[in-house]
Amino acid sequence: RKEVEQDPGPFNVPEGATVAFNCTYSNSASQSFFWYRQDCRKEPKLLMSVYSSGNEDGRFTAQLNRASQYISLLIRDSKLSDSATYLCVVTPWGSGNTGKLIFGQGTTLQVKP
Amino acid sequence: DVKVTQSSRYLVKRTGEKVFLECVQDMDHENMFWYRQDPGLGLRLIYFSYDVKMKEKGDIPEGYSVSREKKERFSLILESASTNQTSMYLCASSLRDRGSEQYFGPGTRLTVT
Numbered sequence: 748r749k750e751v752e753q754d755p756g757p758f759n760v761p762e763g764a765t766v767a768f769n770c771t772y773s774n775s776a777s778q779s780f781f782w783y784r785q786d787c788r789k790e791p792k793l794l795m796s797v798y799s800s801g802n803e804d805g806r807f808t809a810q811l812n813r814a815s816q817y818i819s820l821l822i823r824d825s826k827l828s829d830s831a832t833y834l835c836v837v838t839p840w841g842s843g844n845t846g847k848l849i850f851g852q853g854t855t856l857q858v859k860p
Numbered sequence: 861d862v863k864v865t866q867s868s869r870y871l872v873k874r875t876g877e878k879v880f881l882e883c884v885q886d887m888d889h890e891n892m893f894w895y896r897q898d899p900g901l902g903l904r905l906i907y908f909s910y911d912v913k914m915k916e917k918g919d920i921p922e923g924y925s926v927s928r929e930k931k932e933r934f935s936l937i938l939e940s941a942s943t944n945q946t947s948m949y950l951c952a953s954s955l956r957d958r959g960s961e962q963y964f965g966p967g968t969r970l971t972v973t
Contacts, residue, residue, distance in 0.1 A: 755900070778958065778959065779958065779959030781959075781961075789966070790950060790964035790965060790966055790967055791903070791950075791962075791964050792964070793961045793962075796959075834902070834903070838958055838959050845891065845908070845910050845916070845956070845958075846890075846891040846910070846954045846955065846956055846957060846958060846959070846960045846962070847893075847905070847908065848959075848962055850895075850902055850903040851902060852900065852901065852902030852903075853902060
């Protein structure tokens with residue numbers, strides 16, 4: 748079983764739609780969670796951290812469910828510029844302070860006019 | 861403005877050649893990472909380094925070696941390139957702390973013929 752699993756998509760949605768991505772992680776001891784965004788032929792960049800209490804940044808909302816080992820990302824009022832691959836990322840258990848991250852394979856979003 | 865640079869955007873090498881990929885960061889980060897990214901497999905960690913001259917194997921170190929002689933520079937070496945090493949190679953750096961954001965370079969698209 749992969750440590751981080753995501754539905755690869757693609758998710759094809761019209762502009763203005765609300766879309767949600769889910770991610771599950773296998774190690775219950777994982778402590779930190781993130782969403783990274785990767786545009787086509789570009790490098791990944793941090794989109795937002797995911798906190799136990801949930802957090803919101805404009806049109807983006809991230810939530811964590813530790814009991815179910817589940818992370819979600821909700822995008823409201825989708826824009827064409829949201830088209831990208833969204834990577835679910837967790838810190839591995841037992842990695843000390845090395846800063847390693849485990850990346851999911853990503854979910855691709857295509858927003859259509 | 862944080863910056864991670866990689867020596868080449870595109871590289872074509874022949875089977876059996878020794879290949880050097882260079883990565884430089886200007887953020888005084890302790891950690892540096894080398895990943896490869898392939899369709900359907902996501903980002904896979906090859907090696908990482910948490911200090912000068914220190915290195916640890918990632919998930920797929922076979923066929924690769926690394927060198928970190930200076931804090932800002934991390935090199936990936938393919939001792940004898942093979943066609944299955946054709947891939948996108950991404951370098952990243954971060955602070956040492958658990959869960960620190962990783963900053964990526966633009967990537968090197970390596971083709972081995």
